Amino acid sequence: MSSHSHHETEFHTHRDTLVNALRKVLADDALLYQSEDLSPYECDGLSAYRQLPMVVAIPTTIAQVQDVMRICNQLNVPVVARGAGTGLSGGALPHAQGVLLSLARFKSILNIDTDNRSATVQPGVRNLAISEAAAKYRLYYAPDPSSQIACSIGGNVAENSGGVHCLKYGLTVHNILQLKVVTIEGELITIGSNALDAPGYDLLALMTGSEGMLGVIVEVTVKLLPTPERAQVLLAAFDDVVKAGSAVGNIISAGIIPAGLEMMDKLSIQAAEDFVHAGYPTDAAAILLCEVDGTNEEVSDHISAVREILQSSGATEVRTAKDDAERATFWKGRKAAFPAIGRISPDYYCMDGTIPRKHLPTVLKGIEDLSSEYGLAVANVFHAGDGNLHPLILYNANVEGELERTEEFGGKILELCVEVGGTITGEHGVGMEKINQMCVQFETAELEQFHAVKHAFDAKGLLNPGKAVPTLHRCAEFGAMHVHHGELPFPELERF
Amino acid sequence: MGLNINEDISQSLQERVSAAMNSKTALKIVGGNSKAFYGRETDGEILNVSGHSGILNYEPTELVATVRAGTKLSELQQALSAQGQMLPFEPPHLGESATVGGTVATNLSGPRRPFGGAVRDHVLGVKIINGKGEILHFGGEVMKNVAGYDLSRLMAGAMGTLGVLLEVSFKVNPVAENELTLYRNCSIDTAITTMNEWASRPYPISGGVFDGENLYIRFSGSENAVEAARKKFGGDELEDANNFWLRIKEQQHAFFGGDAPLWRLSLAPASPHILLPGKTLVDWAGAQRWYKGEANADDIRQAAQKSGGHAVMFRGGDRDQAFQPLDPVVMRLHKNLKQAMDPNGILNPGRLYAQL
Numbered sequence: 001m002s003s004h005s006h007h008e009t010e011f012h013t014h015r016d017t018l019v020n021a022l023r024k025v026l027a028d029d030a031l032l033y034q035s036e037d038l039s040p041y042e043c044d045g046l047s048a049y050r051q052l053p054m055v056v057a058i059p060t061t062i063a064q065v066q067d068v069m070r071i072c073n074q075l076n077v078p079v080v081a082r083g084a085g086t087g088l089s090g091g092a093l094p095h096a097q098g099v100l101l102s103l104a105r106f107k108s109i110l111n112i113d114t115d116n117r118s119a120t121v122q123p124g125v126r127n128l129a130i131s132e133a134a135a136k137y138r139l140y141y142a143p144d145p146s147s148q149i150a151c152s153i154g155g156n157v158a159e160n161s162g163g164v165h166c167l168k169y170g171l172t173v174h175n176i177l178q179l180k181v182v183t184i185e186g187e188l189i190t191i192g193s194n195a196l197d198a199p200g201y202d203l204l205a206l207m208t209g210s211e212g213m214l215g216v217i218v219e220v221t222v223k224l225l226p227t228p229e230r231a232q233v234l235l236a237a238f239d240d241v242v243k244a245g246s247a248v249g250n251i252i253s254a255g256i257i258p259a260g261l262e263m264m265d266k267l268s269i270q271a272a273e274d275f276v277h278a279g280y281p282t283d284a285a286a287i288l289l290c291e292v293d294g295t296n297e298e299v300s301d302h303i304s305a306v307r308e309i310l311q312s313s314g315a316t317e318v319r320t321a322k323d324d325a326e327r328a329t330f331w332k333g334r335k336a337a338f339p340a341i342g343r344i345s346p347d348y349y350c351m352d353g354t355i356p357r358k359h360l361p362t363v364l365k366g367i368e369d370l371s372s373e374y375g376l377a378v379a380n381v382f383h384a385g386d387g388n389l390h391p392l393i394l395y396n397a398n399v400e401g402e403l404e405r406t407e408e409f410g411g412k413i414l415e416l417c418v419e420v421g422g423t424i425t426g427e428h429g430v431g432m433e434k435i436n437q438m439c440v441q442f443e444t445a446e447l448e449q450f451h452a453v454k455h456a457f458d459a460k461g462l463l464n465p466g467k468a469v470p471t472l473h474r475c476a477e478f479g480a481m482h483v484h485h486g487e488l489p490f491p492e493l494e495r496f
Numbered sequence: 497m498g499l500n501i502n503e504d505i506s507q508s509l510q511e512r513v514s515a516a517m518n519s520k521t522a523l524k525i526v527g528g529n530s531k532a533f534y535g536r537e538t539d540g541e542i543l544n545v546s547g548h549s550g551i552l553n554y555e556p557t558e559l560v561a562t563v564r565a566g567t568k569l570s571e572l573q574q575a576l577s578a579q580g581q582m583l584p585f586e587p588p589h590l591g592e593s594a595t596v597g598g599t600v601a602t603n604l605s606g607p608r609r610p611f612g613g614a615v616r617d618h619v620l621g622v623k624i625i626n627g628k629g630e631i632l633h634f635g636g637e638v639m640k641n642v643a644g645y646d647l648s649r650l651m652a653g654a655m656g657t658l659g660v661l662l663e664v665s666f667k668v669n670p671v672a673e674n675e676l677t678l679y680r681n682c683s684i685d686t687a688i689t690t691m692n693e694w695a696s697r698p699y700p701i702s703g704g705v706f707d708g709e710n711l712y713i714r715f716s717g718s719e720n721a722v723e724a725a726r727k728k729f730g731g732d733e734l735e736d737a738n739n740f741w742l743r744i745k746e747q748q749h750a751f752f753g754g755d756a757p758l759w760r761l762s763l764a765p766a767s768p769h770i771l772l773p774g775k776t777l778v779d780w781a782g783a784q785r786w787y788k789g790e791a792n793a794d795d796i797r798q799a800a801q802k803s804g805g806h807a808v809m810f811r812g813g814d815r816d817q818a819f820q821p822l823d824p825v826v827m828r829l830h831k832n833l834k835q836a837m838d839p840n841g842i843l844n845p846g847r848l849y850a851q852l
Binding site for chain 2: 170355441446
């Protein structure tokens with residue numbers, strides 16, 4: 001994609017020198033540099049963006065990660081860390097002159113501390129594998145991104161991943177205790193502790209969601225929570241998305257924080273129903289899935305309260321899953337929403353804005369208008385409890401210019417989210433994808449502050465260059481195309 | 497909705513910081529001055545932010561409140577309480593004048609912390625003045641937001657050394673319908689084990705304290721959930737329980753009396769009791785131990801580290817060494833970060849560590 005070239009982050013890496021240096025610290029099968037071996041690494045979950053790295057390093061020990069970092073630091077070579085490669089914003093998109101550092105071989109669960117309710121794992125361990133390993137102790141790891149079968153915990157930390165249970169249980173940042181991180185200089189440091197806090201600045205919060213820009217995560221200690229005695233899910237149908245939105249506010253006003261609260265619009269409902277036959281009411285304009293969990297007694301109290309609220313909020317139908325199997329079926333439709341859309345459209349593009357929930361009608365209307373303007377259909381999936389919206393734009397990459405139109409449309413959705421007081425990314429990260437929208441979200445001085453923070457950890461700018469935080473020049477370039485209210489953003493910069 | 501919004505003095509605060517940056521004059525940031533005793537001392541020109549006050553936006557159905565840093569903590573809590581909501585981290589005031597800014601800067605959380613999260617967990621966004629005199633926004637008013645580095649949570653516990661807080665947006669929660677505190681007499685070892693056993697089960701626990709005599713467990717939830725917990729846990733119901741938790745949180749319980757230094761030990765929750773000369777009160781269901789005694793500082797710190805955590809000299813000891821020393825590489829990163837936010841080192845220099 002020409003619009004995402006690396007012209008700002010050009011490095012002059014000598015491949016043979018790099019390969020020879022890495023050979024001394026890595027086994028033969030841990031170092032790839034022939035182009036046919038590199039292609040599996042050319043993209044992450046955002047497959048529209050592709051780039052071959054110069055070299056792929058797949059170390060097995062922390063000491064090797066330290067060696068790779070020392071070599072890259074010495075030779076001035078960029079490093080892009082990669083976990084399972086399921087990220088949706090191009091955060092693990094390789095650098096053409098750099099090392100793609102795969103943490104895929106770090107897949108051991110090192111310790112489950114049942115007394116202190118924590119698990120220490122290597123970064124390549126899959127999210128769901130932690131909960132599976134802890135299940136026999138009736139404990140689990142709460143954050144559950146939809147990709148939890150495949151995504152790894154290191155990537156979850158790098159992106160501050162969420163999931164469908166964030167409203168009650170928080171994001172990754174709320175559910176980790178300690179990290180071991182290798183700096184660009186190759187030093188191994190411990191951040192956080194086994195206690196609930198640590199001395200000094202909250203580097204644990206800073207590192208979480210930093211998208212591989214500040215260090216490489218080589219070990220993670222997560223909090224485990226007691227598995228709820230019972231979880232129960234309600235499905236409510238609405239003939240109007242606005243009514244569904246107010247129902248969410250009414251549940252929260254009643255003092256109930258559901259474990260999960262998801263909304264799907266008509267197109268998502270229909271696609272999901274055709275795909276997994278979850279029994280969704282396909283004539284509804286929107287459905288809400290509301291899960292409450294806790295002790296038996298608490299769930300009983302809350303489920304009847306929520307049912308009444310949904311009915312009085314105008315639901316045309318409210319169903320309670322009669323058993324765990326039906327509960328799983330209700331969720332299956334939601335969790336399969338993305339692949340379901342993939343069945344009805346050659347390609348789809350997933351957006352990730354968050355908005356204050358009260359602006360849902362405005363934003364949905366805005367998306368509808370943009371959808372007709374661009375002639376591209378949109379299916380909406382919404383983490384309704386926490387305001388995180390996933391509009392899926394349906395397009396066909398084989399139609400010339402359609403991807404570019406889709407990207408532009410997506411960018412406008414994100415700008416709309418910012419306008420109503422929201423954000424361009426709730427849980428997928430900025431990566432390469434939303435780098436231009438960062439110019440809309442932040443002012444010059446704020447972006448400069450981000451760059452100064454990056455400099456504090458990585459003075460040479462070798463860690464994941466060109467991602468997450470745009471340069472001011474990039475914003476000037478982008479801003480020149482997006483003039484709001486006759487004012488040029490970033491007026492202090494020259495135009496080109 | 498907004499409440500008690502006073503004059504916006506952010507511009508004059510900004511001018512003060514800019515002038516201080518140019519003249520390299522240290523500033524001592526003061527809100528309610530209720531936590532002046534805490535941490536290391538700093539002696540710059542006073543920058544009083546208590547006049548910058550008011551609840552700018554409180555949306556109960558969005559579970560968000562945005563407040564100026566000089567707002568009194570009690571004022572915010574009253575506004576939340578009127579809507580059946582609360583700050584889930586149950587912050588200690590440690591003085592009537594406590595402000596929102598000081599609460600965030602110290603990141604001190606009350607007994608609900610292990611179950612409801614800390615101050616830092618509920619910071620959604622901030623508006624600050626950095627050491628260059630620039631007004632900056634990070635985060636926002638939404639719960640999920642991963643745009644840019646998380647510089648808002650970084651403010652929590654930074655003791656004002658990275659920026660002057662102007663506004664903070666908090667995630668708030670509903671108050672539980674019912675609360676019940678049960679207690680029973682036991683040893684400290686039994687108390688620690690019992691707290692952790694209970695915290696390992698899916699019961700609606702919101703506090704666990706051992707005060708030297710009794711184990712107290714607080715339950716918060718729906719009526720039937722709390723009643724079920726009463727049957728399972730046994731023990732006696734504590735009358736006037738709100739007052740008990742308040743005295744723990746505000747350090748008014750008899751344990752906190754006397755002149756011996758008070759230490760805060762933050763440990764892995766199931767860590768066995770650390771035997772030191774003096775007395776111990778267990779809070780945070782085992783994860784926070786208050787120690788009052790004359791033990792040697794190094795011994796206290798080593799013991800805390802062995803139990804997966806760290807120790808803070810909270811009151812009555814050597815303030816110069818209030819916080820656990822950092823690993824040299826981690827300290828280097830701290831210094832770099834301080835330099836990035838406050839290049840001339842004018843904001844509360846030395847308040848957290850001598851080098852920052």
